[in-house]
Amino acid sequence: MAGSKRILTIFGTRPEAIKLFPLVHALDADERFDSRVCVSGQHRGMLDQVLEISGVRPHHDLDLMQPDQTLDALTARLLTGLGGVMDAEQPDWVVVQGDTATAMAGALAAYYRKIPVCHVEAGLRSGNIYHPWPEEVNRKIIGDIAALHCAPTETSRDALLKENTDPGTVHVTGNTVIDALQWVTARIEQEPQLASGLAGLEKRFAGKRIIGVTTHRRENFGEGMQAIADAIRRAG
16 A cells, blocks of 8 residues: 555464554554564464464464474574565565464564564563563563554553663553454454354353463463462352
């Protein structure tokens, strides 16, 4: 589209896809932007689940997932693969989300080409580079590179400002996972069969309080997972 800004949105895991597909839809619907999507395949089956339900069709799929891959080998493949996509697409902006290896390598490849980066879900900090690992360092690297920081909360904004980030580049936007939830809820209302697999769970937990918990971080394995289970038991 003549005169439009080309935006390359990069993601590779299921959480990234969930939080970015509402943005991809918004970019597609806005004539000011020429939206392009690249997925790394850092997660494969889990990523494809979100692509299917959201209707996002990537323009590039690097399909980089390998069994028992190391972080350094994955990062090397991401950096060269995403760099090649940027060379082909020549985007005006690159959009990454969160703190994955895909997001970090995408931001770094963009930096090497002097392409400005928009960081969605910016400003999360624990203050400990090994907790969560390696995500804390990934998001700090992206934070140093990004030209536009979309912070989900005031707390995230404040963390960025404490790192001397230009206040004019930081915007509190909320968390796009809420947009994804509302979009999927509306689609299920139109196509109830999409939720047919949940009928058994609905019957099992009818009339009961439901507490949703995600515990996928590496540091939760073992004693951490037990502590989470104990806390949920006490809350119930």
